[in-house]
Amino acid sequence: KAGVTQTPRYLIKTRGQQVTLSCSPISGHRSVSWYQQTPGQGLQFLFEYFSETQRNKGNFPGRFSGRQFSNSRSEMNVSTLELGDSALYLCASSLVGVEQETQYFGPGTRLLVL
């Protein structure tokens, strides 16, 4: 089975711009979660989607949003980029998102905001 894929792998944007990141989960997985990884804050949960509905949300400003499509693919969007948004954004998928399931991670999208 193919793993979680994320596109693009690298992005450079300037402050004030917006960005959209894409994630394709493992085939058959319906839960998709997003995490932000920075050297200072470590790994932080952004949000989780299941059946096209946001089911859980972390403590991030409204500039961070996401959605999920009927084929379980997910996108996250960051508007009005700030320098502090520079990070590795990781997507993870699992079957239905219950606690005992393993989340499988993609390679990440590295975003640099200048």
Next chain:
Amino acid sequence: AQSVAQPEDQVNVAEGNPLTVKCTYSVSGNPYLFWYVQYPNRGLQFLLKYITGDNLVKGSYGFEAEFNKSQTSFHLKKPSALVSDSALYFCAVRDLNSGYSTLTFGKGTMLLVSP
């Protein structure tokens, strides 16, 4: 609120020696515990998890972890380290009282295995 602590920023070990990467947790209910590894410029790779049952969990690449409820610990171990094990290791926890798919991660421990 659930939390995970990895008390060591870095662990150094010689190749062939046993290794231990420490993790302690705090949850309000029964814990589901995970270990992931991250190589440079890569995502997180799943190593092993504890859900219930045997306190010694075996995972990928020869790694194992011991769940200790009284000490609220879930230390990662390997009997004989390889240079290729050098990477960043994360412990993570979910519990039954949290949101569905939120993983709370420790800050990570860098493992350096010298030849």
